Every structure is written in C-alpha cells, then in structure tokens.
Amino acid sequence: MTKSFDLSEQELIRGCLNNDRKAQEQLYRKFADDMFVVCLAYESDLDEAKDILQNGFIKVFRSLDQYDNLGLLKGWIRRIMVNTAIDHYRKKKKKDDFVDIDIIVDERQGYDFTESKENVKEILTLVERLPDRARLIFNLFALEGYSHKEIATQLNIAEGTSKSMYSREKMLLQQWLITS
Numbered sequence: 477m478t479k480s481f482d483l484s485e486q487e488l489i490r491g492c493l494n495n496d497r498k499a500q501e502q503l504y505r506k507f508a509d510d511m512f513v514v515c516l517a518y519e520s521d522l523d524e525a526k527d528i529l530q531n532g533f534i535k536v537f538r539s540l541d542q543y544d545n546l547g548l549l550k551g552w553i554r555r556i557m558v559n560t561a562i563d564h565y566r567k568k569k570k571k572d573d574f575v576d577i578d579i580i581v582d583e584r585q586g587y588d589f590t591e592s593k594e595n596v597k598e599i600l601t602l603v604e605r606l607p608d609r610a611r612l613i614f615n616l617f618a619l620e621g622y623s624h625k626e627i628a629t630q631l632n633i634a635e636g637t638s639k640s641m642y643s644r645e646k647m648l649l650q651q652w653l654i655t656s
Contacts, residue, residue, distance in 0.1 A: 485549050488502055488503045504533055507549075507553050511533075518615055558620055565612050610648075613641050614649075617642050
C-alpha cells in the first residue's frame, strides 16, 4: 500500500496547530511507522511500544508550537519518542524489579562490535533480550548518541554506572553473538 501525503510538512504543522483532525491524521500516518521502530528499540513488548507511540504523538501534537523548523521534523518527533520511551522506562522501573546486568555478566574484555555493520540486524535482535535498563542505556548511547553524562542525568544514575553497564552489555551481546 502506497502512502499518500497531500500536504507539505509546513501545511501539516499549520493544520495540526489549528486542531485540524485530517492534518493530525496525515502527520501521524507520515511518521508512525518509523517512530514505531524507534519505540520497539526501547520496549520489546508490542503493546507497550504502541503505548509509547501513542503517548509520544500526544506529546508531539501538544508541543508542535515549539518546533522551530531548524532541524528535520522527523528528527524532532524522534527525540520526543525517545524521551517518551525514557519516561515509560522510569514509570515501569518503579513498578518492576529489573534484573541487574552485574548479575548476568562478570568482568571480561569485549570488543567494540558497533563497527561491524554486517551484524547490526543480529545485534539489534539480541539487544531486545537485554533487561530494560540495560537496553535503554545501550540504545541511548549506541543508537541515539547520548553521552554517558546525559544518560546518567536522564536516568538518575551515576555516570560511571552508565559507562560500566554499557561496557558489560557489549560483552554480553558479544557472548550471545558467539553462541548464536
């Protein structure tokens, strides 16, 4: 099925700001598939990823007046989805006990397999197996480009915790790659 978007991004934005339901639907349809992939990178449960997507688009529509047209609209929406996923994680963390990566992986040396492009798809599949906090830190650092300091601030953890968890996650993923 081919997607058809009749309005330009600027027209979509204006329409959304004027609460035009058709413009809101077109904006959603234009970006929903790509943003759902982002949500799935942070939450492997399909229903919860759909909730993140829905909550993210609610935030998009509520804050669209703050979009400054300096960057791509898609990038701006993606940032909102990532932040919504972080918020979702924080709420979920309060409810659930997560498995600490320190228990799963002992100290070993790994290699930086983020440079191996042929394994990217397999790595992303394995990343879904990581515990929630571990997956969140890995995605924020490796996929979104956050610094460990920014991750620590977002998740209210020590910067060293972010660094060590990321290192351990890489080792765990390396082990999974070797055994798969």
